[in-house]
Amino acid sequence: MPDWLHIVVRATSTLVLLFVLTRILGKKQISQLTFFEYVIGITLGDLAGAISTDVEANFGHGVIAILVWCFVPLGMELLTLKSKTLRNWVDGKGTVLIKEGKVLEDNLKKERFTADELLEQLRSKSVFRVADVEFAMLEASGDISVLLKSELQPLTPKHLNMKLVTEKPTQTVVMDGEIQNEPLAAAGKGRGWLHEELDKIGVTIENVFLGQVDTHGELTVDLFDDKLQVPAPSARPMLLATLKKCEADLELFSLTTQHEQAKMMYESCSEQLTKVIQSVTTILRS
Template identity: 40%
Template sequence: MNIVLDNLDILFRNLIAAGILFLVTFVIGKKLISQLNFFDFIVGITIGSIAAALSVDKTITYPHGIISLVIWGMIPLIVAGIALADIKARRRLDGVPTLLVQNGKILEDNLKKEKYHVNDLLEELRLKGVFNLTDLDLAVLETSGQISVQLKPEKQPVTVSDLNLSATRHGLWANLIIDGKILHQHLRLVNRDEAWLREELRKRDLEDVNRVLLASMDADGNLYIDVKDDQMEQFNVLK
């Protein structure tokens, strides 16, 4: 009987911890989760540690564990409120962006300040598609830890406005089939039906919907279809 009660206690502890974590995540919001600064990182680790301890440590009572999670879950909201109300507090709490490259010149002092090596910078630039420092005008280390780059004017991609051309807005693609499942609600939103969709598939010699991994349609009615298990030979020179 004691073993059963112990197991039920562990079950309830885990369910409570998971539920509170879900609520805390929902309340904190997408912005705070997607753009973690150092303080948010510490709060996240602490909340995870408390939840883990509550899940398995019987010496922690339910009220104490729940109160601790709620308190630490409220801290980011309080800090965010303070940062929104006062720009000086915002700079203290969130930090400010740091310029790492200016006019194509690496700012060594700023690199040292942010504990960045040149190799770290070069790697981040490559991830942004910048392989040649001579093409770079600015590189900024944002408070989220991401690096933003701006190419020199002569190296920037040509836009439609640069060519004095008219632009057409295509909007979002509507997913009509995902993993062999027809999304009827999406079909209705784009004023199509299943009969039309199946006819479009037959035009591409696809009688079985289950063969379709993804089917999407743009605002102009163009249909994109990706079939399952369509093997393509890979040429990977990076192995």
């Protein structure tokens, strides 16, 4: 067998082997790596390259070495699931760098972190003042987790006592001009509804690159022809406007009627509708 063909066969076999082993090791190997996983990744890559191109080396021995470097770490991972002590020893543990707004210089030296590196990591988290940080920890993966002081944290609906609807995954119901039946069913919609919504905005299914149904059941589309302008969904704003019109009509009826009982009924309904409008305004405007 010619050397070039030999290398092709060895490289292809090694590629398939690494793919299978990577699937066995799981997604953790392609996420933030710990020191141990970093060493394993480098070694496996070096072994794969060596046995792929070194035609004089025994291919079987190279495969055995790769299997050892794969299954020993896999066994270690299974053991670390049972023991926190072993997990701390193998993966390492986080180090507090800032506590209660104060930089812990001793911990910085322990992790061989300079002030410039700390500031760089904070800037990557959109934090430009150390004084704004309540707590920061260097994780085992090498990333820094940052907690801002309470008064600097983003405002959330909970702070305003606002109740929002539970968000559901957005379903892609059209892709490359083809209707996706499973996402369409997951969104609780049918083909008839989809065609009706597309007719409202004057778009054919063949011209839709992506069509998605959001939490509120509204369809948004991206077209192949970017020159065409698609109107924004208007169902929720129209519903809000209709509710406000009904509220105004009830107030008008209460002012114009001469019947006391009817007047009280209109006023009561108007007050109830006002509360409803206040509770759904955020949802219908978003």
